[in-house]
Amino acid sequence: MSLSLILVVVLALGAMAYWLGRSRGAAMVVAGGHRIGAVHSLPGYHGAWVALLALAPALVVLAGWAIVGEGVVTGQVLAAVPQDVRPVTPLDTSAFMNEVRGLAAGDIAAAFNPAAEAVAPQYRAIRGNYNLMVGALALALFAIGGLWAFSQVRPDFRARNRVERVVKWGLVLASVVAILTTFGIVMSLIFESIRFFQMVSPVEFLFGTKWSPQTAIRADQVGSSGAFGAVPLFWGTIFIGAIIAMIVAIPLGLMAAIYMTQYADARVRRVVKPMLELLAGVPTVVYGFFAALTVAPAVRNFAVSIGIADASAESALAAGLVMGIMIIPFVSSMADDALTAVPQAMRDGSLAMGATKSETVKKVLVPAALPGIVGGVLLAVSRAIGETMIVVMAAGLAANLTLNPFSSVTTVTAQIVALLTGDQEFDSPKTLSAFALGLVLFVITLLLNIYALAVVKKYREAYE
Amino acid sequence: MASVIIPENEAVAVKLPTDWASPLMRGRVAARYRAERLFKLLGLAALSLAGLFLAFLLFTIVRDGWTGFKHTEVRISVSYDPALLGVDPAAATGPGGLEAIRRGDYIGLMQRAAAQLGPAANVVSDGAWLDLRQMVEANPAVLGTTQTVWVPVRSSIDLLAKGKFDLKEPEISRGVSNDDVASYNLLETRGLLKTSFNTIFTGAADSTDPELAGVWGAALGTFMTLLVTIALAFPVGVLAAIWLEEFAAKNRWTDLIEVSINNLAAVPSIIFGLLGLAVFLNFFNMPRSAPLVGGLTLALMTLPVVVITARVAIKSVPPSIRDAALGIGASPMQVVFQHVLPLAMPGIMTGTIIGMARALGETAPLLLIGMRAFVTDTPQGFASPATVLPVQVFLWSDDVQRGFIEKTSAAIIVLLVMLLLMNSAAIYLRNKFERRW
Numbered sequence: 001m002s003l004s005l006i007l008v009v010v011l012a013l014g015a016m017a018y019w020l021g022r023s024r025g026a027a028m029v030v031a032g033g034h035r036i037g038a039v040h041s042l043p044g045y046h047g048a049w050v051a052l053l054a055l056a057p058a059l060v061v062l063a064g065w066a067i068v069g070e071g072v073v074t075g076q077v078l079a080a081v082p083q084d085v086r087p088v089t090p091l092d093t094s095a096f097m098n099e100v101r102g103l104a105a106g107d108i109a110a111a112f113n114p115a116a117e118a119v120a121p122q123y124r125a126i127r128g129n130y131n132l133m134v135g136a137l138a139l140a141l142f143a144i145g146g147l148w149a150f151s152q153v154r155p156d157f158r159a160r161n162r163v164e165r166v167v168k169w170g171l172v173l174a175s176v177v178a179i180l181t182t183f184g185i186v187m188s189l190i191f192e193s194i195r196f197f198q199m200v201s202p203v204e205f206l207f208g209t210k211w212s213p214q215t216a217i218r219a220d221q222v223g224s225s226g227a228f229g230a231v232p233l234f235w236g237t238i239f240i241g242a243i244i245a246m247i248v249a250i251p252l253g254l255m256a257a258i259y260m261t262q263y264a265d266a267r268v269r270r271v272v273k274p275m276l277e278l279l280a281g282v283p284t285v286v287y288g289f290f291a292a293l294t295v296a297p298a299v300r301n302f303a304v305s306i307g308i309a310d311a312s313a314e315s316a317l318a319a320g321l322v323m324g325i326m327i328i329p330f331v332s333s334m335a336d337d338a339l340t341a342v343p344q345a346m347r348d349g350s351l352a353m354g355a356t357k358s359e360t361v362k363k364v365l366v367p368a369a370l371p372g373i374v375g376g377v378l379l380a381v382s383r384a385i386g387e388t389m390i391v392v393m394a395a396g397l398a399a400n401l402t403l404n405p406f407s408s409v410t411t412v413t414a415q416i417v418a419l420l421t422g423d424q425e426f427d428s429p430k431t432l433s434a435f436a437l438g439l440v441l442f443v444i445t446l447l448l449n450i451y452a453l454a455v456v457k458k459y460r461e462a463y464e
Numbered sequence: 465m466a467s468v469i470i471p472e473n474e475a476v477a478v479k480l481p482t483d484w485a486s487p488l489m490r491g492r493v494a495a496r497y498r499a500e501r502l503f504k505l506l507g508l509a510a511l512s513l514a515g516l517f518l519a520f521l522l523f524t525i526v527r528d529g530w531t532g533f534k535h536t537e538v539r540i541s542v543s544y545d546p547a548l549l550g551v552d553p554a555a556a557t558g559p560g561g562l563e564a565i566r567r568g569d570y571i572g573l574m575q576r577a578a579a580q581l582g583p584a585a586n587v588v589s590d591g592a593w594l595d596l597r598q599m600v601e602a603n604p605a606v607l608g609t610t611q612t613v614w615v616p617v618r619s620s621i622d623l624l625a626k627g628k629f630d631l632k633e634p635e636i637s638r639g640v641s642n643d644d645v646a647s648y649n650l651l652e653t654r655g656l657l658k659t660s661f662n663t664i665f666t667g668a669a670d671s672t673d674p675e676l677a678g679v680w681g682a683a684l685g686t687f688m689t690l691l692v693t694i695a696l697a698f699p700v701g702v703l704a705a706i707w708l709e710e711f712a713a714k715n716r717w718t719d720l721i722e723v724s725i726n727n728l729a730a731v732p733s734i735i736f737g738l739l740g741l742a743v744f745l746n747f748f749n750m751p752r753s754a755p756l757v758g759g760l761t762l763a764l765m766t767l768p769v770v771v772i773t774a775r776v777a778i779k780s781v782p783p784s785i786r787d788a789a790l791g792i793g794a795s796p797m798q799v800v801f802q803h804v805l806p807l808a809m810p811g812i813m814t815g816t817i818i819g820m821a822r823a824l825g826e827t828a829p830l831l832l833i834g835m836r837a838f839v840t841d842t843p844q845g846f847a848s849p850a851t852v853l854p855v856q857v858f859l860w861s862d863d864v865q866r867g868f869i870e871k872t873s874a875a876i877i878v879l880l881v882m883l884l885l886m887n888s889a890a891i892y893l894r895n896k897f898e899r900r901w
Contacts, residue, residue: 164797175708175721178721188738259504259511282883283879285854289873357503386734417734442732450727
């Protein structure tokens, strides 16, 4: 009996419990002669209360089993495998169990590993037994909870208050998910980073200038050491995300925002606003494809034409340019907000003194809106350095510490993807270094965001 | 009355009125207006540049990609000889007939049929024999007959038919061999080729051969992933928004929740991939590459968007609605669920759709949880390996075979159309149901 089938049965029974509670509540209303106040709660609340008490314990049991069940069964099945053919490493175990599961479910007809074939029936039997036990337990709890709640259904029973209290706790639980997510991110990054820093010193990681994470599989292999100096990665990230992209995005985004807020009439805005939204909505993988297929060869040809012979096909400039264009709508909308927040009186005063529109913008509006614009730019930088697909597809993986925009550089995000795709061993510094990089990225973007939001907020308050 | 004392020995500067007609002042005014026009032009240029870029991006993608929805087929006649094929017609129609049909030697059948094309025999796609098998499976009566069938050609012939190669270039740099060009010309002059709607692209999953690769598997994977995402992010996000907006007391816990949500909205998406990898895959041992895990990861990423937009929508419902409902005896919970929430729903839906559109285009976190698996079949369930459209785009863009450039662009077109549909739905909802109070 599969878990999903048990779940469907329990849910169907839950619907029945609701209906029973509701009918009894409705019958009480009839018995009370439809007099207001004869029955405290509406029939639906009685039904919901019965269903809640019946379902909650059963669903908790099922959810718990869904999480730990596979581990328990796997442990028992592995114990049944003879010692000499039992898989040792976690990777082998996982492959072995995948075969066993496939065989048991009938997805695959035969396994590479004869031992897996031998234990497949056992797996099925153990799994079936446990599922039956858990199902029986869930149904028993269902019956106890349901019957108890059903016995409570009386005219003076405050079902609504009970149900509402449960719903309130549900709301709290939903809110706590956000804290849990933050907590999960921080803990997983810190936990894996600590493991990494036990193997590689944080000083080497943060200040070393050589990045070559390839560690040898065998000890005698050439270049087995692996170097984890992340400075070239940090530089590449800043070079692409905070320098080249911003050189493109800040002037274009700012000018676009100035034109939109000061010059364009409503008709132009109606056309341009959706266009910018469209530009912002294009998935980054599309930008990446465009950067790799169209922009990068053009940049390379340009570099060759101005006499740079060893121009790389993957260049910081191509990735930075496209990333800058991706960021334009973001910068423009932040600048738009900042410019419109400047009080109308300041603009009117400047115009009344005889200044032209452009003079007003340059001498009054932009200086007044500067904190807001700077905050917006910082948010844009934080978004650019966290951007992944464009740099993965167009910037390359060569960790160069260079100022040459035509050479290939790599970024933190591109390395995280490179390190974590393919087979992973969670005890090698190569894999764990991705989490250390992630931690750095998380901390930097968090600080940037907090600072930028504080700047923007303070600036808004100054004008309110 | 005090008089102003002017020292005798100081010259008094006499302020003359500005002579606006003087050439000097005229020149200044003209220069200022020039600067004004230039500034305005600069603004327009910045906007146009952004617009041009968008147009250029869409243009190159449509130019490269629209041919991906067509493919070239070659006509051959296949004689389904039961003896050579190794399928007994009697067994094929009986019980277990499908098994018997599957055991046939269709690759050999295809090779014999393709041999009629003479020197151009190798134009047939490596996977074309699957078509022949499908024909028999659909109708066992074809055994023993000779049928005329259209089968897909190899990718380089397909690209030749679409004119993707510059034939004036020397063989070494144009990406297609002289033999292929000769085969193509031979078949074309004999009228054996036709171009039709590419049902393989719209109906199949990934493949190592460009002519056999399709987006349907990835589209289905995307659909399943987003289903998990919306099933989690929507209820949790709306409930959290209700709590924060309607019930939460102003205390340290509420502040902590608000700070978490605002920060999560700005965390780079790849960090969510690391979270999914460390927590869902390594800690909870969930299956790699599965839509379930992908959906969970994207749900955590979308959640802040849903919460923030839902709060705005709930806040915009006027207090008089709440007061009226409370006044006739509704409990606070009834006020929220029976009055405030239905009124806020259009705004919440709009925000959710925008969040889902973002999740639809997301690639990086899914790469980290293994959704870059090479999956040649449509996904079987929420826990079995699958890939999604943006990841499929990434995988194909990485492929060196020339035919995949066209497929990548075509897959991007599919992705962009899906995005456009979702965004249009959001705009439609906003315009139709938005209420000004």
